[in-house]
Amino acid sequence: MNAYYQFVAEVFFVMFILLTLIGSWLAVNARILMHSVLGLAVSLLGVAGLYFYLGSMFLTMMQILIYMGAVCIVLVFGIMVGYTPNESADKHELSRNMMLGLVTSGVAAFLLIVVAIGKTTWTQAVQTTGNFSIEWLGKSLLLEYCLAFELISVVLLIAIVGAIILARGGREEEI
Amino acid sequence: MILLSQSLNTYLILAVFLLVIGIYGMIRHKTFIGMLVSTELVLNGAGLNFMAFNKFTGPDPAVGQVFTLFIMGIAAAEAAIVVSFILAVYRKYQTSDPENVNGLQG
Numbered sequence: 001m002n003a004y005y006q007f008v009a010e011v012f013f014v015m016f017i018l019l020t021l022i023g024s025w026l027a028v029n030a031r032i033l034m035h036s037v038l039g040l041a042v043s044l045l046g047v048a049g050l051y052f053y054l055g056s057m058f059l060t061m062m063q064i065l066i067y068m069g070a071v072c073i074v075l076v077f078g079i080m081v082g083y084t085p086n087e088s089a090d091k092h093e094l095s096r097n098m099m100l101g102l103v104t105s106g107v108a109a110f111l112l113i114v115v116a117i118g119k120t121t122w123t124q125a126v127q128t129t130g131n132f133s134i135e136w137l138g139k140s141l142l143l144e145y146c147l148a149f150e151l152i153s154v155v156l157l158i159a160i161v162g163a164i165i166l167a168r169g170g171r172e173e174e175i
Numbered sequence: 176m177i178l179l180s181q182s183l184n185t186y187l188i189l190a191v192f193l194l195v196i197g198i199y200g201m202i203r204h205k206t207f208i209g210m211l212v213s214t215e216l217v218l219n220g221a222g223l224n225f226m227a228f229n230k231f232t233g234p235d236p237a238v239g240q241v242f243t244l245f246i247m248g249i250a251a252a253e254a255a256i257v258v259s260f261i262l263a264v265y266r267k268y269q270t271s272d273p274e275n276v277n278g279l280q281g
Binding site for chain 2 (some may be wrong): 010013014028043063066070074075077096100109112122124125126137140164167
């Protein structure tokens with residue numbers, strides 16, 4: 001019975017991986033820009049499932065809430081306000097940009113997978129503290145990482161104010 | 176029987192895939208929003224890497240989660256800033272093609 005549950009969990013894991021792969025492929029290869037954002041959302045959902053397998057329910061929820069709920073909506077808003085619906089990228093033409101991208105990403109993938117991941121042996125930590133509960137995470141955020149926590153809120157505030165100023169300034173005067 | 180979800184290399188290879196497909200998309204896309212979408216993929220690869228090392232080799236499980244949360248916050252701030260940039264550029268240049276935004280070309 002236990003092995004059966006393990007098998008089901010592995011099947012779901014592979015499904016999350018496939019969701020990530022298909023979504024990211026759609027995000028970079030879609031012809032219409034809105035489909036690209038849709039692919040990004042699918043890919044983010046797959047990564048959220050992987051976070052669940054890595055032991056953090058909280059980050060799964062945050063991934064869905066922040067990335068799929070906020071960032072994707074901002075992107076859709078940007079498309080709707082500023083763009084024509086069709087991206088005029090010709091898929092069949094093997095342009096210089098595509099060749100450049102293929103070479104760059106291929107070399108990077110080869111170096112990272114074969115040289116970096118393949119030749120390294122990872123060692124376990126000698127002793128571990130804490131657990132994956134939200135309680136421990138909240139205590140760490142408010143005790144050890146308090147400064148970073150406050151700074152990220154300041155960064156978010158500045159980003160919001162800056163975004164408002166950038167988006168509404170310069171409407172009247174022609175520079 | 177080796178479990179796919181209990182091996183560090185699965186997550187690392189998936190993170191590498193997210194990174195390289197993000198770089199590929201950044202070069203290939205011809206619009207600003209497309210490049211921003213690819214950037215989000217790269218950031219997600221980084222977050223997945225942090226979480227994987229946190230689970231398999233890290234001494235304290237909170238560290239990787241805090242890092243990934245901060246990456247999410249940075250990504251949200253960056254998306255808001257870039258979208259407002261795009262709107263400003265669109266208003267000034269009346270185009271969505273990055274090739275035509277060349278006011279500094281001289």
